[in-house]
Amino acid sequence: MKNILPALAWLLLCLMNFSCEGFLDEKPQKSILVPESALEYQAILDNYTRVNISAPLPFIYSDDFWTTEANLLRLSPWHQQAYRWSMNPYSTGEIPEDYFNVYRKIFTANVVLDKLAENPRWSKKDLDDLRGKALFWRAHGYFELAVLFLDHPKSASSEGRRIPARLSSALNAPVGTLNSQQAFELILKDLEAALPLLEPTTQYPTQPSVFAGYGLLSRIHLYLGNYDQAMEYGLKVLEGNFKLMNYSSLNMNLAFPIQNFNAEIILFTTMASISVVAANNTAFIEPNLANSYEAADLRRRLFFSNSAGFLSFKGNYTGRSEVFTGVALDEVLLNLAEAKVRTGSISQGMGYLNQLLRNRIQNFKDLELSDPTLALASVLDHRRKSLVFRGLRWMDLKRFAANDSKVMVLERMSGGEKVTFETRPEHMQVSIPSNEIN
Known part of the structure; x- marks a missing residue:
């Protein structure tokens, strides 16, 4: 990304980086300047490796994959604990990347918002653009934290889990806490404030557009069980210039048949780099899931390949082994299908599902279901088959339990035992790292 300003971004964000031990002890130099221009702050938000990443824990906790005992022993201790569904996977004093990286994203957004609070003499376009993107990323970060570390609002108690609330980048700023209800109030407030400021198109899909805002809101409201709002924002996404890929037109013999930045992508984010967890020779598809695809279903051929005698995943929307966690058109259509069916508009819901499946299954004949139970089961079945390895399964399991x-009952083999x-x-809230609590 040519717009990234590595030096300035590094200096500003180094305060959050463990490798910068002793940074605060160094004598300041006049040659080290604080970013001042709108372009420099835009570069901070465009720092893909710090902003466009998602926590790997939801993927590890999901039932999307399994691995062998030999592979499991290659993983870090907290990965191994998470694979066994420990909700307290961290060692004492450890601050793992799930927690650290998401708060660094929030810190990055707060850096920009703090600067904007100083009323810099920049153009209105620059001010609006920066504010919209910063609010978007702060909401994005807090949503990830809420899904991992907080109760679902439908099942939360007054004494439920809380997470630190950072609304300023100042290291000496007071730090409060947020319970589940408060976190989602902040998330929705930030996103709704961002919408009128975000542009309909961006230079790269790594940058949030207004349609990315709509798509994220559709995801969040589906999680919360607010199906009317999930529909409202999902329909707004359809006004954008996004198109479904016809899977039959893709070369399924390639190692990774789906290109990154394809026509379905609304926002491009990836799981934080833990390639050893999601690698082709490590993460294998459960046979029951793989066998649930019909013979004519192109998703099976496009998504799975034989690796070391097991089925591994190759259908990433990244064009590489990295797991895609962004917002794409197929997810939005599935959101719409589910929300429509759940609110009684079964025919319309099946219409959105059929629109997707015509591009996923050979010689597909439209589904015509009128029974709400059967229709919902069909939508959720195809959601499972379409959004495997997207980092969304843990969110879905959590909302199904609450809503x-x-x-x-999920099952895995570990150490020769089930x-x-x-x-x-x-059961579905991860413990805050002990070091943070202390």
Whole structure:
């Protein structure tokens, strides 16, 4: 990204980087300047490696993959604990990348918002653009934290989990805490304030547009069980210039058949770099899931390949082994289908599902379901098949448990023993790292 200003961004964000031990002890130099121009602050928000990343824990906790015992032992201790569904996977004093990286994203947004609070003499266009993007990324970060570390609002108690609230980049600023309800009030407030400021198109899909805002709001409201709002924002996404890929036109013999920045992508983000977890020779697809795809279903051929005698995933929307966690048109259509069915508009909901499946299944004949239970089951079945390896499964399991009282029992083998996990709401909050609590 040519707009990234590595030196200035590094200096500003170094305060959050563990490798900068002793940074605060160094004598300031006049040659080290604080960013001042709108372009420099735009570069900070465009720093893809610090902003456009998502936590890997939701992927590890999901039932999207399994691995062998030999592969498991290659992972870091907290990855191994998470694989066994420990909700307290961290060692004492450890601040792992899930927690650190998401708060660094929030810190980055707050750096820009703090500067804007000084009323710099920049153009209105620059001010609006920076404010919209910073609010978007702060909301994005807090949503990730809420899904991982907080109760779902539908099952939260007054004494529920809390996370630190950072609304300023100043290191000496007071730090409060947010419970689940307060966190989502902040998330929705930030995103709704960002919408009128975001542009409909951006130079790169790594930069948030107004349609990325609509797509993220559709995802969030689906999680909360606010189906009317999930529909409202999903429909707004359809006004954008996004198109479904016809999977039959892709070369399924390629190692990674789906290009990054393809026509379906609304916002491009990826899982933080833990390639050893998601690598082709490490993360294998559960046979029952793989066998649930029909013979004519192009998703099976496009998504899965044989690796070391097991099925691994190759259908990333990144064109590489990195797991895509962004917002794409297929997810939005599935949001619309589910929200429509859940609110009684079954025919319209099936219409959105059929629109997707015509581009996913050979010789597809439209589904014509009128029973709400069967229609919802069909939508959720295809959501599972379409959004595998997207980092969304843990979010879905958590909302099913809270909104629908649907508890699933997940199973894995570890150390020669079967490990099980019940997706009850009270089981699905990760503990804040002990070092942060202290």
